[in-house]
Amino acid sequence: MNVEFEPSPDFVARVMTQVHACTYEKTSFVEWLISARPVRYLLACGGTAFGILSAAPVF
Amino acid sequence: MKETTEAVPLNQAVVREKSKIREYAESILWALILALIIRTCVVQAFKIPSGSMEDTLAIGDHLLVNKFIYGIKLPFSEKRFLKLRDPRQGDVMVFEYPVDRSKDFIKRVIGVPGDEIEVRNKHVYVNGVLYQNPHEVYRETAVFPREMNPRDNFGPVRVPPRSYFMMGDNRDNSCDSRFWGFIKESDIKGKALIKYWSWDRNAWRVRWENIGRLIE
Numbered sequence: 001m002n003v004e005f006e007p008s009p010d011f012v013a014r015v016m017t018q019v020h021a022c023t024y025e026k027t028s029f030v031e032w033l034i035s036a037r038p039v040r041y042l043l044a045c046g047g048t049a050f051g052i053l054s055a056a057p058v059f
Numbered sequence: 060m061k062e063t064t065e066a067v068p069l070n071q072a073v074v075r076e077k078s079k080i081r082e083y084a085e086s087i088l089w090a091l092i093l094a095l096i097i098r099t100c101v102v103q104a105f106k107i108p109s110g111s112m113e114d115t116l117a118i119g120d121h122l123l124v125n126k127f128i129y130g131i132k133l134p135f136s137e138k139r140f141l142k143l144r145d146p147r148q149g150d151v152m153v154f155e156y157p158v159d160r161s162k163d164f165i166k167r168v169i170g171v172p173g174d175e176i177e178v179r180n181k182h183v184y185v186n187g188v189l190y191q192n193p194h195e196v197y198r199e200t201a202v203f204p205r206e207m208n209p210r211d212n213f214g215p216v217r218v219p220p221r222s223y224f225m226m227g228d229n230r231d232n233s234c235d236s237r238f239w240g241f242i243k244e245s246d247i248k249g250k251a252l253i254k255y256w257s258w259d260r261n262a263w264r265v266r267w268e269n270i271g272r273l274i275e
């Protein structure tokens with residue numbers, strides 16, 4: 001083991017960029033859609049609006 | 060050593076999966092709670108399947124009802140809180156049908172507690188004074204005698220405390236207080252507020268002119 005070895009300052013950043021790129025390539029659109037927070041909030045808001053606007057008959 | 064390095068990403072994946080399910084469960088729960096609170100305390104949507112309130116409300120109209128103006132009713136209780144005002148003559152109200160509690164009715168307030176109501180030859184008299192609402196319509200010319208039917212000749216009756224006398228705007232085709240009596244204050248669900256959708260199923264078209272119209 002080379003004890004004098006020092007990684008470059010942006011080593012972690014470069015590795016993580018590659019990791020993110022790799023993960024992004026592997027993630028399917030459906031997976032992304034399910035895990036995306038805005039989509040989840042949008043579904044929740046839509047569900048709330050549907051719950052409020054589901055009309056009961058009044059004679 | 061090898062086992063440890065392989066186990067860590069597996070656990071992380073399980074945790075991530077769990078949190079995703081949990082996040083969805085929380086979102087659904089919040090949506091349900093929010094919808095329930097808004098429906099109970101703020102506004103509730105209703106649709107019109109009958110013509111008893113024509114021409115104010117046509118079949119296929121969807122409307123929002125203000126649930127807090129007469130006080131927010133606590134579930135499974137007759138108590139109300141945060142009342143803004145009492146129902147007034149001319150208000151269009153949604154209430155539980157006293158004869159069948161599973162149904163909701165929408166009619167106009169004609170008599171408030173203490174009023175004397177009488178119908179003579181289709182004309183409504185409140186405390187002896189002719190009451191004409193600009194929205195009332197008459198579709199039939201025939202006048203039924205009192206003994207035959209209370210539609211055109213009714214009363215006089217006095218509205219009891221904490222009760223209301225209700226009539227449909229389509230006076231000749233409305234099953235209202237003339238037939239089944241007064242409604243109690245505890246049966247009131249709210250005041251009709253605005254039309255948010257209107258579908259004319261006979262013409263198979265949207266009544267765009269009705270959407271957004273306040274109910275008066």
